Amino acid sequence: MFSARDKCAIAGVGFTDYSKKSGRTVRSLASEACLKAIQDAGLAVEDVDGIVSYNFNDSVPAIAVATELGVPQAGYAVDFLAGGNAANLIVLTAVAAIEAGLAKTVVCYRAMNGRSGFRLGGGREMRAQGITQFTAPFGWITYPQAMAMWCRRHMIEYGTTSDQLGEIAVTLRQNAVLNERAMQRQPLTMEDYRASRMIVEPFRLLDICLESDGACAVVVTSSERARDLAQKPVYIAGGAYGGGPMQGEDLFDAIRWPDHSHNYSRYISDDLWNSAGLGPGDVDVAEIYDCFTYSIIMQLEGFGFCKEGEGGAFAGGGRIARDGELPVNTHGGLLSEAYIHGFNHVVEAVEQLRGQSGPRQVPDAEVALTTAGAMTCGSAMVLHN
Amino acid sequence: MGYQKPLPSPDPESAPFWEGCRQGKLLIQRCRSCGQHRFPPTVFCPSCRSHDTEWVESSGRGKVFSWIVVRHPVPKEVYGEDVPYIVAIITLDEGVRLVSDLIEIAPEAVTADMAVEVRFKPATEEFVLPLFAPASAPDGGGA
Numbered sequence: 001m002f003s004a005r006d007k008c009a010i011a012g013v014g015f016t017d018y019s020k021k022s023g024r025t026v027r028s029l030a031s032e033a034c035l036k037a038i039q040d041a042g043l044a045v046e047d048v049d050g051i052v053s054y055n056f057n058d059s060v061p062a063i064a065v066a067t068e069l070g071v072p073q074a075g076y077a078v079d080f081l082a083g084g085n086a087a088n089l090i091v092l093t094a095v096a097a098i099e100a101g102l103a104k105t106v107v108c109y110r111a112m113n114g115r116s117g118f119r120l121g122g123g124r125e126m127r128a129q130g131i132t133q134f135t136a137p138f139g140w141i142t143y144p145q146a147m148a149m150w151c152r153r154h155m156i157e158y159g160t161t162s163d164q165l166g167e168i169a170v171t172l173r174q175n176a177v178l179n180e181r182a183m184q185r186q187p188l189t190m191e192d193y194r195a196s197r198m199i200v201e202p203f204r205l206l207d208i209c210l211e212s213d214g215a216c217a218v219v220v221t222s223s224e225r226a227r228d229l230a231q232k233p234v235y236i237a238g239g240a241y242g243g244g245p246m247q248g249e250d251l252f253d254a255i256r257w258p259d260h261s262h263n264y265s266r267y268i269s270d271d272l273w274n275s276a277g278l279g280p281g282d283v284d285v286a287e288i289y290d291c292f293t294y295s296i297i298m299q300l301e302g303f304g305f306c307k308e309g310e311g312g313a314f315a316g317g318g319r320i321a322r323d324g325e326l327p328v329n330t331h332g333g334l335l336s337e338a339y340i341h342g343f344n345h346v347v348e349a350v351e352q353l354r355g356q357s358g359p360r361q362v363p364d365a366e367v368a369l370t371t372a373g374a375m376t377c378g379s380a381m382v383l384h385n
Numbered sequence: 386m387g388y389q390k391p392l393p394s395p396d397p398e399s400a401p402f403w404e405g406c407r408q409g410k411l412l413i414q415r416c417r418s419c420g421q422h423r424f425p426p427t428v429f430c431p432s433c434r435s436h437d438t439e440w441v442e443s444s445g446r447g448k449v450f451s452w453i454v455v456r457h458p459v460p461k462e463v464y465g466e467d468v469p470y471i472v473a474i475i476t477l478d479e480g481v482r483l484v485s486d487l488i489e490i491a492p493e494a495v496t497a498d499m500a501v502e503v504r505f506k507p508a509t510e511e512f513v514l515p516l517f518a519p520a521s522a523p524d525g526g527g528a
Contacts, residue, residue, distance in 0.1 A: 128392060131425060138484055138516075139390065152451045153450075198457075199457040201453055202453075255425075
């Protein structure tokens with residue numbers, strides 16, 4: 001269990017524009033976001049001695065970004081070959097590096113040309129080796145197809161409905177309407193949702209997140225140090241990473257997973273809350289990984305906001321709206337702000353806790369949850385101001 | 386035009402499975418030490434870690450565990466003519482799951498836990514795929 005409660009804090013955040021076509025290299029997106037985060041913290045590049053990122057072969061090594069930034073000496077420069085499950089893991093690993101004395105100030109980032117370049121959403125090389133030899137020949141190839149299979153189980157077991165998924169999409173879009181950096185700002189109604197194209201039953205177009213070009217970065221340093229810097233520190237109270245048994249190699253290697261109506265969250269929930277000394281009832285804003293509307297339902301249940309099977313009902317009736325009982329994805333999420341592989345959730349949580357979210361501000365937000373991951377593996381953090 | 390869909394790349398552990406399909410047999414591994422069946426094929430048993438393995442022929446019958454109906458073809462050039470198609474996770478009577486396509490059934494007619502049975506369909510000269518259709522009555526009578 002994470003045992004470095006409140007030892008480190010996020011001291012700076014930075015991000016680029018989010019678009020369908022950045023017209024720039026991933027390296028330059030990364031460098032821009034990292035530089036902004038460093039400057040936001042009131043630091044100079046020379047103060048940075050660690051850099052961490054994650055990617056699926058669609059980025060550049062962290063040390064390349066450190067080079068472009070002009071970092072004099074990086075004692076900790078690490079890349080994880082990982083997906084959306086790693087967004088919080090990289091911050092936790094920065095904490096571990098700082099605690100172990102490998103670095104003092106670590107910049108964590110995710111950068112991708114996820115729309116104009118390598119698109120995770122589909123149309124990728126149709127490999128059929130290893131585990132996918134048992135899935136791709138049958139036309140089970142894209143991430144929406146993978147997750148739709150899981151969602152069906154929740155509908156079978158608990159009667160979750162398409163409209164319940166739609167309410168999530170509509171609610172999150174309301175937040176994006178207020179978010180000047182969001183890619184999708186057109187208001188959405190349930191009629192719009194029901195009329196949207198069925199992509200892979202049970203998922204409609206609006207159940208599926210965006211594909212984006214862009215980058216997000218944060219600076220992590222010791223809490224003591226953060227208190228001397230330019231912004232109000234956002235402390236990392238707790239964190240956890242992992243999942244259940246038989247996680248498999250990737251999204252399509254999950255036929256041995258014990259229960260497809262639940263994801264990684266139920267396995268790491270106890271460690272998460274215990275490490276932070278807080279519980280679901282303490283959370284003021286929850287930035288939950290939403291590659292699909294359905295993934296929010298599993299995480300609301302898995303992290304203990306509601307009982308198993310009740311995620312669909314819990315997410316309805318305005319409960320997860322910005323002015324509801326549990327504001328979720330106050331930026332519009334991966335569904336409506338942008339898909340920076342979950343790292344934009346960390347940026348949003350930090351800004352909310354600093355009181356910098358303008359029209360989207362949740363009043364008196366003190367505790368935030370950030371989650372990353374949809375299926376067999378994921379990471380989460382509890383932050384507070 | 387040729388066959389454009391992905392074809393399996395058999396490896397030493399999976400080769401017997403695909404060879405079985407060519408012969409019209411659905412072969413799965415069974416651990417001789419603890420008796421557990423397993424799929425996909427592995428070198429040792431994930432339950433008891435014994436290397437003592439045999440391939441057995443499955444009854445080919447199972448139930449639909451979950452399914453999707455693909456309506457938007459990705460990529461379009463390959464699946465444009467096939468949509469809508471049904472992909473399912475099937476739990477075989479032996480207790481293991483596998484992924485396949487449901488055939489001989491309309492998408493609207495699929496229900497959870499419905500009984501299905503394997504049908505072998507050649508994809509190319511080299512590969513035969515195990516697909517699944519609604520099961521006939523246990524005594525072999527017509528639907």
